[in-house]
Amino acid sequence: DDGTAAVEVDYAVPASELTFRENQAAIESALAVFDGNWRELESVVQNERLTISPDADVTHQVALYRRSLTAPPGQHQFAIRVTDEESRRSAVARQPVRVPDYSLNELSISDIRLVTKVTASTTGRFTRGGRQLIPNPAGVFGVKQPITLYFEVYHLKRDSNGRTSAEIEYTVFPLSGENRPILTATGETFANRKEGAESALFQDEEGTEETLRRDVAIALTGAETGRYALQVMVSDRNENKSVSASVVLRLVE
Numbered sequence: 001d002d003g004t005a006a007v008e009v010d011y012a013v014p015a016s017e018l019t020f021r022e023n024q025a026a027i028e029s030a031l032a033v034f035d036g037n038w039r040e041l042e043s044v045v046q047n048e049r050l051t052i053s054p055d056a057d058v059t060h061q062v063a064l065y066r067r068s069l070t071a072p073p074g075q076h077q078f079a080i081r082v083t084d085e086e087s088r089r090s091a092v093a094r095q096p097v098r099v100p101d102y103s104l105n106e107l108s109i110s111d112i113r114l115v116t117k118v119t120a121s122t123t124g125r126f127t128r129g130g131r132q133l134i135p136n137p138a139g140v141f142g143v144k145q146p147i148t149l150y151f152e153v154y155h156l157k158r159d160s161n162g163r164t165s166a167e168i169e170y171t172v173f174p175l176s177g178e179n180r181p182i183l184t185a186t187g188e189t190f191a192n193r194k195e196g197a198e199s200a201l202f203q204d205e206e207g208t209e210e211t212l213r214r215d216v217a218i219a220l221t222g223a224e225t226g227r228y229a230l231q232v233m234v235s236d237r238n239e240n241k242s243v244s245a246s247v248v249l250r251l252v253e
Helices: none
Strands: 005-014 024-034 040-051 062-071 074-084 090-099 113-120 131-135 140-142 147-154 164-174 182-186 192-194 197-207 212-221 226-236 241-252
Touching: 005 024, 005 074, 005 090, 024 062, 040 062, 062 131, 113 212, 131 212, 147 164, 147 226, 147 241, 164 182, 164 212, 182 192, 197 212
Parallel strands: 140 241, 182 197
Antiparallel strands: 005 062, 024 040, 024 074, 074 090, 113 131, 113 147, 147 212, 164 197, 164 226, 182 212, 192 197, 226 241
């Protein structure tokens, strides 16, 4: 709205990093978006209390959160600081964030959101586009686990009959080693492989929707542990334009 875009942030706080008193811990999360000169555009501070059972093993437990800020189009910086209020220990993460100008009514794509589970839902935490998306902010998957992702496509053009036509291509590139896995779509999807392009999947989108909200689970056959880049490219056949987004993930045993 008003030329700005939503910057939705998923993040995880490991329970093993927190100090629990009487089975409770308190954390403060401070998130901010800055422009290229580090002038603050928007910030939000949230306080949370966590409760665990007395016999809980917190070794592999995390608390998951989603916060939303707004930012104008452009190249910005994002920062988050999480503080354990008992010990006053803090952790800080920073990264660049590019906000497209969605108001131009041109073909565009959101960032790719990595998730561990997708269910149909319009209410509750982690919902978007009629789906509940349990986030995987670390981008870490088991080597035999499907890679589940969610993204949105905006401003597909209709033809003279009011129809949209697009192709979505999913490609995985190894960032360590040379082994390129064979991709297979799982779940309720219509993605398929083309001969000679085993490390890619292709999905035809025919309909009337100018905005697409899509999730897909992709199995990586023959994948080894290591880092991979996953790219989603959307080609609008009616306008002969393409856009793409990519995300880095890691496969572990």
